[in-house]
Amino acid sequence: MELKDVLTPALVRTGVEVPDKDGAIRFLAQLLVDAGHVDDLESFVADVYLRETEGITGIGGGVAIPHGKSASVTVPAVAIATLAHPIAWETLDGDDVDTVFLFCAGDSNEGAREHLVLLSKVATKLADDELVVRVRHAQTADDIVRLMCE
Numbered sequence: 745m746e747l748k749d750v751l752t753p754a755l756v757r758t759g760v761e762v763p764d765k766d767g768a769i770r771f772l773a774q775l776l777v778d779a780g781h782v783d784d785l786e787s788f789v790a791d792v793y794l795r796e797t798e799g800i801t802g803i804g805g806g807v808a809i810p811h812g813k814s815a816s817v818t819v820p821a822v823a824i825a826t827l828a829h830p831i832a833w834e835t836l837d838g839d840d841v842d843t844v845f846l847f848c849a850g851d852s853n854e855g856a857r858e859h860l861v862l863l864s865k866v867a868t869k870l871a872d873d874e875l876v877v878r879v880r881h882a883q884t885a886d887d888i889v890r891l892m893c894e
Contacts, residue, residue: 748893755823756885772823772846784816802835811847820849
């Protein structure tokens with residue numbers, strides 16, 4: 745599975761106005777519902793929050809990667825939002841977050857494998873600080889998809 749298989753402009757938004765972490769998670773989860781990747785918003789959000797109890801998803805540098813394996817997921821995907829203003833999030837470096845990648849994968853064994861593959865691929869990309877800055881400042885969804893899939 746490649747990022748180009750799970751990331752489309754329909755799942756990316758720039759300059760998003762959200763008040764807090766919950767707003768960011770729900771905004772991105774709704775994108776996944778609207779695009780047909782998730783069939784039950786509340787169940788999926790509950791599964792994302794269940795994962796949040798297991799450890800910090802704010803990886804530092806203004807980036808958070810919340811994720812959840814859920815029976816509500818019909819097709820694995822990644823939704824991305826760059827935020828208009830940083831928001832509070834539990835992070836490894838204690839800083840606020842302005843770029844959020846929300847992963848969705850099914851809760852089957854295959855879903856778990858897809859989940860790990862997606863996390864690994866995105867984590868590898870996000871290890872490049874220059875790329876993170878370029879994503880953060882990208883003006884369009886197409887630009888972000890291109891940057892992440894290069």
